[in-house]
Amino acid sequence: MRLxxxxxxxxxxxxxxxxxxxxxxxxxxxxxxxxxINGDGAARIVEDIRNAGGTAFPVTADVSKGxxxxxxxxxxxxxxxxxDIVVNNAGTTHKNRPMLExxxxxxxxxxxxNVKSVYHSAIHAVPVFRRQGRGSFINxxxxxxxxPRPGLTWYAATKGAVITMTxxxxxxxxxxxxxxxxxxxxxxxxxxxxxxxxxxxxxxxxAKFVATIPLGRMxxxxxxxxxxxxxxxxxxxxxxxxxxxxxxxxxI
Numbered sequence: 001m002r003l004x005x006x007x008x009x010x011x012x013x014x015x016x017x018x019x020x021x022x023x024x025x026x027x028x029x030x031x032x033x034x035x036x037i038n039g040d041g042a043a044r045i046v047e048d049i050r051n052a053g054g055t056a057f058p059v060t061a062d063v064s065k066g067x068x069x070x071x072x073x074x075x076x077x078x079x080x081x082x083x084d085i086v087v088n089n090a091g092t093t094h095k096n097r098p099m100l101e102x103x104x105x106x107x108x109x110x111x112x113x114n115v116k117s118v119y120h121s122a123i124h125a126v127p128v129f130r131r132q133g134r135g136s137f138i139n140x141x142x143x144x145x146x147x148p149r150p151g152l153t154w155y156a157a158t159k160g161a162v163i164t165m166t167x168x169x170x171x172x173x174x175x176x177x178x179x180x181x182x183x184x185x186x187x188x189x190x191x192x193x194x195x196x197x198x199x200x201x202x203x204x205x206x207a208k209f210v211a212t213i214p215l216g217r218m219x220x221x222x223x224x225x226x227x228x229x230x231x232x233x234x235x236x237x238x239x240x241x242x243x244x245x246x247x248x249x250x251x252i
Contacts, residue, residue: 001029002233007080009033009072009125011063011117012090014041016190017140020221021087021228026054028229033076035059036090063090064112069120073128083128085232088118088162089140096151096198107154114158118165129178137180138228139166141243146184147251151198159184163243170241179240181231186247188219214249 008025012018014036022034026049034049036042039060049056059075061068076083092113094102118139129135144152145159162182169180187196187209194201197209210217227246230236245251 002229002235003085004029006030006084006232007033007076007082008085008087008232009035009076009083009121010087010089011035011072011121012140013045013058014038016192017185017188017221017224018087018089019045020225021089022056023049023052024222024225024229025085025232026052026056028233030085030232031080032056033059033072033079035061035063035072037062063088063117063120064109066120066123069117070124073121073124077128082132083125083135085136085138086121086125087138087140087228087232088121090117091140091192093152093155093192093195095195098151099153102154110154111158111161114155115161115165118162122169126173126176126178129173130176133177135173135176135178136232137166137169137178138231139180139182140224141166141182141184143184143186143245143247143250146243146245152196166243167241174240179236181236181239181241182243183224183227183231184243184245184247184251185219185224186213186245186250188221188224190221212250213247214252217248219246219248 008030010022013022013034022032034042042058046056046058094106141162142159144156145163148156166182197205
């Protein structure tokens, strides 16, 4: 198993990419802390992992708040005695619309969840990683962070920030044997899809978007989980500051 006995915190684990990552990591032997603002969603994923013979427990938390991120990290250490991997996956967006139509409260929330949460995770996980002499961050960014399009301006800005943060973290934390990498997924048929698409979520709208992806389909949680698994494993022990597109060629 590629992650045997590793301890992984995964935020936004109650659905979508996070659920896929949690499930895949558990299949490879990791002990999972499934954190989500939706406690019921996190509990369902944990139940699925346990029913499959894995080890996991849920934490209900809002990652945009420092004290709640501290609780997630502390829960991992208290339960398992160590921490190897933090996957900053929790994210949100605004509806695809002209930039001036996004209200300030929505803007603040998108930046708090997508960007400030990475800050909070570093504040609370880096001291643990330094004590251990090892650790790995995997930040879920987006193709929007490197190939932005109209309608998602502020969302794209958050993901651009995550990409830059990841690279800066990688350089600063390398002397501590702490790696930081990112994944840039193309859109997936998850809960946020209706907000990413312009207009209504119809088969016609989806088809227009898929036509821009050379491999001819959206990403799946399994695609993203496989990329995260590689970056979390010993196979990637010399990789840091990498931002890997999981996009079917969308960014070419």
